[in-house]
Amino acid sequence: MTAPNAFTVDIDRQLQLPIYLQICERFRTAIAAGHLRPGERVPALRSLATQLNTARGTVELAYTILVDEGYLQMRGAAGTFVSPSLPASIMHSLRARGANEQNSRQSTGNPAVPQTPGDARGVRPAPHQPAIAAAMSGEPRPLQPGLPALDAFPLKVWNRLVAHRARGGERALLAYPDPAGYRPLREHIATYLGLSRGVTCVPDQVFVTGGYRATLELLLRSLGRPNDSVWYEDPGYLLARGFLAETGVHLVAVPVDDEGIDVERGKQLAAQARFALVTPSHQSPLGHTLSLARRMALLDWAEQASSWIVEDDYDSEFRYLGRPLPALKSLDRHDHVIYCGTFSKVMFPGLRLAYTVVPERAVERVGRVARSMNAGSPTLLQAALADFVEQGHFARHLKRMRALYAERRVLIVRALEQAFGERLIVELPPGGIQFAARFAEGPDGPIDDVAVAARAREAGLAVLPLSIWYANAGTRRTPRGLVMGFANIASADDASRLARKLRACLDG
Template identity: 40%
Template sequence: MFLQIDTAANTPLYLQVYQRFHEGINNGQLQAFQRIPSIRALASELNVARGTIELAYQLLISEGLLVAKGAKGTFIAQSVKNIQDHQTNKYHVADAVVSEKKDQKQENKQQYNITEYPQNIAPFKLGIPALDVFPVKLWSRLSASILREASTTQLSYPDPQGLFSLREDLARYLVMSRGINCTPDQIFISAGYCASLTLIMQSLFKIGDIGWFEEPGYHIARSYLQHIGMKLTPIEVDSHGIVVKQGEKVAPKARFALVTPTHQSPTNVSLTLARRIELLDWADSNQSWIIEDDYDGEFRYQGRPLPALKSLDKHERVIYCGTMSKALFPALRLSYIVVPKSQIAQFYSVAKIISNQSSIWQQEITHRFIHDGHFARHLRKMRNLYRQRRQYLIDAIVHNLSEIFEIQMQSGGMHIVVKIINGQSSKQFAAVANQNGFGLESLDEWSMNSSNKQILMLGFTNIKNEAIADQYCKQLREISSKMLILNE
């Protein structure tokens, strides 16, 4: 979980955590009976001592705001209902009041069983989570339970914004994990990232509008936006992220900028605070929009997690895009956006027309998965697993490919970036390797203009152990040797 604590501030860290929980309770983001992270889990997330979190929790318990229930965990106390406005659970959308009762079911006691997941994933394939450890049996049990409990009200046309209870879950998750203060009425659920882009484009833009696009950048989004008639201006990405000054020079009046600030796709660099402020200032002064794609912001392996760009959005110019494809699995086809309050009615009117949200049953299952605490546990497991699998690949590259690859180390993401240092073409290397069953990609494929950089991307999330990583890298070394012989 992400709580915006500042180690340089005069306020003690335990007091910052304490104050953050108070804010969440007062503004309704934290509700009665909701389970909160364990002391150990939150201390690990924030990279602080357990005593710091324990002291904050003890203060909250002494005030009657938290209740410790032993092995079951720590929960928001029932008494917070008395200090929250009775209208907290009602949200207005386009002058229509939408409300649902809170689900206060008892804690789900099902075990978090991990099962093998059949897959046919090419080695080093990008953007695919570790499907071999996804809790398929648990997901199946939740699915069966939801279908058994289905009522006739669930058979009608769904809310254009998506399932209300899931949007509540996402709002709580975003305020805690990504630093985004939002309410369920700001969230719209879609059937995948391109569906989210469809809703954004039809709500705010028209064919021929100019937008900044990271160079290199996510090629699927680029192809889609060009397909629907947007004019994209490539803006260079350096070690600090998108070069805002270049964008202001070549396309100062662009209507939007699509960025991946937490882990730039595909270079994995993080947008620095100075660049974030520059970008936000440009959007505010030009009345342009920033589309923030936070595709794998949950996965960071060094230091504290970075807040989303949206958390700094004082002028409401950022539209935040999240997805469950990386955190859960791609076939779920469930993504979501957070829109400024001033744009809710506009987005709602478009959402009613295009009806591009994911299956209501998948939304129900995802809600139950989050609500019962499985999602938080799954993310913690995945972070630890990816940290380990990332190291397997790094060690194998160092041991087998040190004369061919130079690792471009970054602190997060789901793939490793390497530079070919023996003079071979990255584009040709990727083509030959993929003909031999691999799934790595060259940076050239992600660029609108030829990058002339010998850069490859190698996904590590499905590398199960050291032996497999070593085997793959030995095969890449053999491919490199054969290519050198053929090119002589």
């Protein structure tokens, strides 16, 4: 076994670049320069965290990024090593970047920093993507964003319906699933959307998928073109941004304010973009609602540019002030809006069922691609879900959850206010099952929310740093805070305990 060499990592706490990104950059540079050789062991997580006087979670996040990028390999108890077979393309890229950064430092006297938000050159892949995906999967943890109340789901009813379908022995449930989805479920979805969201559609327009990522892949393959530009909310949904960046589309970060996505800014950056991905009812992660003026402006832009609007309506069922808002699709008179929904928030994420409603003129194309992808979801679960809806359990469950979440959001907000005082700015969310809280700037400048979230993860909590939802996460003006869920807060005592635990992570 190769012993770790005397390689040391230096970080500069005066830089605006987060510590975990500085660690990543030091390792990349050392590998490119030959100071760390293929197959060589690197310092252990705890050892490096002690050396840098930083949280173990911060180092873990950096190592996870480097592993995903192919620079490092984790070998369990044996330790972490430089990848023994670094691709030549990686080494070439590293050396080129090192030369560019050296030239930049010589000409400006400052370290290279990420591009500014809204840059029409596009959004780069988020380096934190693997760590975030890991935080959002596996065993549920307190304050996890986007996680519905698992303790309140009618599991006995669901198990009975699944067992009934399984015992029935229907041969269609054992065969390859219909790539467009189980027909009765598509019919129920079309009816539900017409009644609750104002979306007029027929079952043939509804396609059932294995989640929002699968939905995006289906839409891009069906309706996309090479080198498409895609408007993306800034800040915006992390996992979708990571997936889109992997597909090679040109992501254009369009700023979000209190009225939602800034359509005029989007037109300035990329007027002929092929797609615009938006969360109009409950902006992810800020929670704003897209104003009527912006909705009409967005629809006008799509018509003039012959573009598609992808409406991600991920948790609009949960609205605590009045009735759920009408979908953007309900205002669409020229068939440019593609509506996307999911059962992950209203049922449970392990179900892995979502759906999209495509304009009639796109049904044939999307259907053809769905068949070629063989993208069907398990028929057994779709059939059980259709029964769940048909027998009225779905409507009753939604009604109960709206009341329950309205109570639980108040519990956690009060507990956070009591635990953090003026150090955390918390606004009661009007809808959804998660919200973003902002840190007040401390005496030493902006709070390092990535480090706070890393410490929280070590403490067993699943909050996410707010800054990384922005295209340019490393600047001083990027808002810092935490994104957290509240649907699984069981009681006032539970809320107080979790808030105190989170507060302890603020100062390390």
